[in-house]
Amino acid sequence: MQVDRLIITARAQTVLSPLSSEAIVERVADGSWKTGDVILLATGKVGAGEQYIQAAEALQQLGIAGIIAPAFAWPFFRLCLNIGLPPLTLWEAGEIRAGDRLRIDVNNRIVKSMSAGTRYPIRDLPDLYIEMLACGGMEGYVRARLAERQTAISSDG
Numbered sequence: 001m002q003v004d005r006l007i008i009t010a011r012a013q014t015v016l017s018p019l020s021s022e023a024i025v026e027r028v029a030d031g032s033w034k035t036g037d038v039i040l041l042a043t044g045k046v047g048a049g050e051q052y053i054q055a056a057e058a059l060q061q062l063g064i065a066g067i068i069a070p071a072f073a074w075p076f077f078r079l080c081l082n083i084g085l086p087p088l089t090l091w092e093a094g095e096i097r098a099g100d101r102l103r104i105d106v107n108n109r110i111v112k113s114m115s116a117g118t119r120y121p122i123r124d125l126p127d128l129y130i131e132m133l134a135c136g137g138m139e140g141y142v143r144a145r146l147a148e149r150q151t152a153i154s155s156d157g
Helices: 021-029 052-062 074-083 127-134 138-156
Strands: 007-015 038-042 066-069 087-089 101-105 110-113 119-121
Touching: 007 066, 021 052, 052 074, 066 101, 074 087, 074 127, 074 138, 127 138
Parallel strands: 007 038, 038 066, 066 087
Antiparallel strands: 007 101, 101 110, 110 119
C-alpha cells in the first residue's frame, strides 16, 4: 500500500499531568482548550478511564491535530487510531514547552520543535498504524485496502 507523507504542523497546548478520559471530556465541555492548529501535549499518561470513547471523539470534533504523551491507555490509543486522530508516544513530551510550534513527520517518526530546534523520536508506531492514520482512520484504511484488492482483481482478469 502506498502511504502518503503524513506531516502535521501545529502549536503545542500543554497539560502538565496525566489526563484521564473523564478530564478530557470535562475540559472540552467547559471550553478551556483552543481549537484548530493545536497538538494536545500531556506530560503523563492519556486516556485512562471509562469515558475514553467520548474523550477521543470530543478531541476529534474539537479539531485537535494530534495528541503527544509519554503513554496512553490502550483502549483510548486504539480508538484514536481508528478515528484518525494521531496518538503519538513521545517519552520526552515533558521537554516541549507550551506554545512551541511543532512539525510532526509521522512517516519518519520524528517530532521537531520549530521553536527550540529539538528533534524527538516517536515511539511505538508501527507501519500499519501510520497507514491507518494516512487513510484517516480504520474506515479509510479498509476502503483503501478493498480498492487495492479490486484493482488487482480487475487487472488480473
